Amino acid sequence: AQSVAQPEDQVNVAEGNPLTVKCTYSVSGNPYLFWYVQYPNRGLQFLLKYITGDNLVKGSYGFEAEFNKSQTSFHLKKPSALVSDSALYFCAVRDLRNSGNTPLVFGKGTRLSVIA
Amino acid sequence: DAGITQSPRHKVTETGTPVTLRCHQTENHRYMYWYRQDPGHGLRLIHYSYGVKDTDKGEVSDGYSVSRSKTEDFLLTLESATSSQTSVYFCAISEPSYEQYFGPGTRLTVT
Numbered sequence: 058a059q060s061v062a063q064p065e066d067q068v069n070v071a072e073g074n075p076l077t078v079k080c081t082y083s084v085s086g087n088p089y090l091f092w093y094v095q096y097p098n099r100g101l102q103f104l105l106k107y108i109t110g111d112n113l114v115k116g117s118y119g120f121e122a123e124f125n126k127s128q129t130s131f132h133l134k135k136p137s138a139l140v141s142d143s144a145l146y147f148c149a150v151r152d153l154r155n156s157g158n159t160p161l162v163f164g165k166g167t168r169l170s171v172i173a
Numbered sequence: 174d175a176g177i178t179q180s181p182r183h184k185v186t187e188t189g190t191p192v193t194l195r196c197h198q199t200e201n202h203r204y205m206y207w208y209r210q211d212p213g214h215g216l217r218l219i220h221y222s223y224g225v226k227d228t229d230k231g232e233v234s235d236g237y238s239v240s241r242s243k244t245e246d247f248l249l250t251l252e253s254a255t256s257s258q259t260s261v262y263f264c265a266i267s268e269p270s271y272e273q274y275f276g277p278g279t280r281l282t283v284t
Contacts, residue, residue: 091272100177100263100275101216147215151270160206160231161273165215 059084059152063164078133078167080148089151090131138171176200177276185282192251196264205247206265254283
């Protein structure tokens with residue numbers, strides 16, 4: 058079975074500081090990893106994904122994520138946070154067995170607050 | 174929202190009544206999904222479809238049924254709504270092995 062853990066319910070960071078939102082995963086095969094963002098009263102928006110290749114993945118709005126196989130982690134990062142980054146962030150995983158034709162499994166979400 | 178619409182966007186209904194939520198896509202994607210979002214639980218999969226008339230259960234499927242008679246529409250039915258089904262429901266679409274794209278959501282309140 059595949060699962061995702063987001064150990065922090067809430068992350069607070071000052072505007073201009075670097076931010077990190079943590080995610081760890083568990084799959085039987087190789088993982089296919091995603092980050093999504095949700096703004097108030099909106100659906101989830103895709104930010105970035107990792108399938109294979111370079112462990113540092115770049116995505117939308119200046120976000121990036123680092124895949125670490127030994128630590129089974131896929132942390133979301135941004136060098137300089139903006140107040141507009143305040144939102145709910147979800148990590149998700151899909152097991153690449155069976156050609157990856159399985160639905161994504163989501164973490165419980167981390168609320169990011171960027172303080173001016 | 175990637176060519177996905179959900180209707181209705183808001184609904185209040187009484188316990189014991191049937192409710193149907195509709196998801197419509199214009200992207201011709203093969204896979205469609207229904208999730209519910211609740212505080213402290215994140216998103217949980219209810220049902221999904223991998224083709225017309227091909228569906229499968231997710232982790233929280235009890236009390237829900239789905240139908241997909243054509244590629245663009247995926248219906249979620251609460252056969253007899255209960256207060257525990259008060260939630261925000263999201264539809265998503267994808268091609269096999271690719272990222273999922275989400276609709277705007279339906280806020281359902283069961284009184």
